[in-house]
Amino acid sequence: MSTVRARVFWLAASALAAGAALLVFRSKKRHAAHPASPPPDELAGRGLAALGIVLVLCLTAAIGAPMLLRAQAAAGRERWAAAITGGDPARAPVLMVRNGCAGCHVIAGVPGAQGRTGPELAGMGRQKFIAGLLPNTPENLAAWIRDARRYDAHTAMPSTLISKAQSRDIAAYLYTIGR
CATH class of the missing domain: 1.10.287 (Helix Hairpins)
Structure with a gap:
């Protein structure tokens, strides 16, 4: 038991x-x-x-x-x-609102995150790939959050250029929702 x-x-x-x-x-x-x-x-x-x-x-x-x-x-x-x-998921909701993630995505637990431009982010921990391009690893997810256009010049997601620590916090949060 x-x-x-x-x-x-x-x-x-x-x-x-x-x-x-x-x-x-x-x-x-x-x-x-x-x-x-x-x-x-x-x-x-x-x-x-x-x-x-x-x-x-x-x-x-x-x-x-x-x-x-x-x-x-x-x-x-x-x-x-x-x-x-290596991130702290508790810090992520504020970061996601401050950096505009909430404007493009539906993100459970983030105030006002009802955007329809990007995909809903619940279940990120179950995804095999990030944006259909990168294997879903913590390093790749944090890197995508920081500078998505480095990996796909045609993506609608802007490069946020937030710090590595902040991108790890957001990645940690995304792995906790809808798992």
């Missing part, structure tokens, strides 16, 4: 165990304080309250588990992209 799945399983099991423990604890505490049998309607009320608590805990685990999985997957993609590119 993977670490993430084990954590999700542990979270769900903990919620169920906490609900059951609370039910038992309340029942024993109430019985110790009042040894005489409680009226039936009180027993039903306690049972419904305990059931409600268990359901809330299970619902919390059911909602929280997928959120936890998505967050861990995104963090894993970001670490992987940073490692292969």
Whole structure:
């Protein structure tokens, strides 16, 4: 079982165990304080309250588990992209807006990036080639971002001439979206 799945399983099991423990604890505490049998309607009320608590805990685990999985997957993609590119994907959205990428491309997670001149950039990590010309490697992607016209004089993409570090940041970001 993977670490993430084990954590999700542990979270769900903990919620169920906490609900059951609370039910038992309340029942024993109430019985110790009042040894005489409680009226039936009180027993039903306690049972419904305990059931409600268990359901809330299970619902919390059911909602929280997928959120936890998505967050861990995104963090894993970001670490992987940073490692292969030497860039920081967190810096890229601002760079892409500042350098005009958002005007030509649809880029998930970048404010205002709804351009239709260039291709949508989600899934860059799955592409075999960049612009149909260069093998999709971190070095080639960063170089294309920096100076696309060096590789294709007829491309509509302008040469940005941003720094190598900035192009690595953008490449790292592109490898994280839609993977």
